Structure formats: structure tokens, C-alpha cells
Amino acid sequence: MSNRILVTGASGTIGSALVAELSRRGASFAAMRSRPAATTGGVPMVVGDFARPDTLEAAMGGFDTLFLLLPLVPEKVQLARNALEAARRAGIRHVVRSSAAGADPDSPVPIARLQGEIDRLVMNSGMAWTLLRPAFFMQNHVNFNAGQIRSGTLHAAHGDGATAMVDVRDIAEAAAAVLTNPAAHAGRTYTLTGAEALSDAAQMAAVSQALGREVRYVDVPPEAARAAMTSMGIPPAVVDWLASLNDVVRNGWAAGTSDDVRQLTGHAPRSFAAFARDYADAWR
16 A cells, blocks of 8 residues: 655754655655745655645645644644645545644643644544654754853743753654554554653753853743743734743653653664754854
């Protein structure tokens, strides 16, 4: 049976690493983008926009397995509905959804409730499904915090809460393992974490070791973090979700670890210290 894979969110943190991993494995796949790209790096591309349902069915036609990665925008749930309806009509057989650790439609935590609501839509879609629930990404320190780290101080509203951060390279390997053999993972939920939980201060100590100079962590009051996000023009719903992520860390709810990375990839999760050494040049 054929297994052509369509990767959405292919230009993002997880998606770009997944495209590289699927290419390395020689998988049959294409990437979906919302508009044509001048260059695709040799990766086949289709055009489809989650916000334009009329574009999705044609984009998904001819594929068997969908990697569903949605943007964090106020209309995220509706975009999920658009994608799943189009996938059904297009004949997609299996949906592999990139969710988040702690997702729960009945959670009092806004971001967990959002992710859980979408997971429930996937589970009730009538298609085979697999849920991947990664923890915080180590690469956030490269993609979003590099400027602060280069300056010598990381500010965040995390208190002394620890997080079992996961390297995106491990997420990509785990996702590729599922996507290339989806039937073996039907109806399964995997929580993808690192093997250890570290506070922001401990993370910056590892970064300091990799750089040979000190990088400090400074705690920010939650109200100040929320005000800063609002002043940046971030939509209120997204501010609520991001603020609740800060609360999750601050309250110690992101410290749990899982062995699912090892189960899917065959190796232990990459350590934060190894990540810091690998990406040190990004902070110099």
C-alpha cells in the first residue's frame, strides 16, 4: 500500500527539521505552503492555506498520511476543522497531529485546553490518527531567545520551575518514524520530552559552559510578561495561551519526563548540555 506523506507547517521549527529527516530517509513526501515559494530546496511542494478551505482538498489530494501542524493563531480551532474536513474529502487515511505535552480538552489551563480540543477533533475525525505531544523545544533558545542570550541575560516568567525540554531533532526523528509506518502507531499518543527537567537558571548554566562566559537567568513577574506581550500587539487569545504556558512552567507542571522519544527513535533523548554545545555559535 502506498504511503505518500504531506507535511504541513514545513517551514517552522518542527516542520523544517522533519523535512530534513524525511529527506534523509528517502521518504515519499511533499510540503504544503500557503503560497508558492521561489525555492523549495528540492522538496516537492503543494499550495494550500488553512484559512482557505477551497485550497486544501486539492493540496491534499493524492496523499495518504497527513502531518498536521497548525499555527498558534486565535482561529486555530477553526483551521483544524478546515484541515480535517479537507483531509477526509481528499482521501487522507491517517493524520499525525503535532500537539503539545499536557493537552487536555477539560484542562483549566488555556493552552492545554486549546490543544486538547484540537486533539479531540482529530480523534473524532473518522480517519486513523496518532498524536505527538512534544514538550518545550530546546531550539526556542535559538529561534526566539538568541538575542537575549548573546547579551548575557535571559528574561522569562518561569520562576524556578523546571521543564523537560526536548530537542527538535528528536521530535523530527520521532515524527518521521510514525509517518513512514503509520499503521503501527494508529490510535497512539506519544509525549516527547527530554530525559531531564531543568530550570531556566540550570539551562543558562549549561549555555554558559558551552560559551565559556556567563549567561544569567532573570525571573520576570507574570503580570509584566503579559503586559509586554500585549504591548507587542499579540492578539489577546494568544497572550492568554502564552501566559498560561509561563504558568505551567512556573508551577512545575512541565517537569515530567517520558520514554517515548527512545521508544520511537531507538536512542535516548539528546541532553540539554549536548544541545547547548551543538548550537553555541548561535549565541556568540
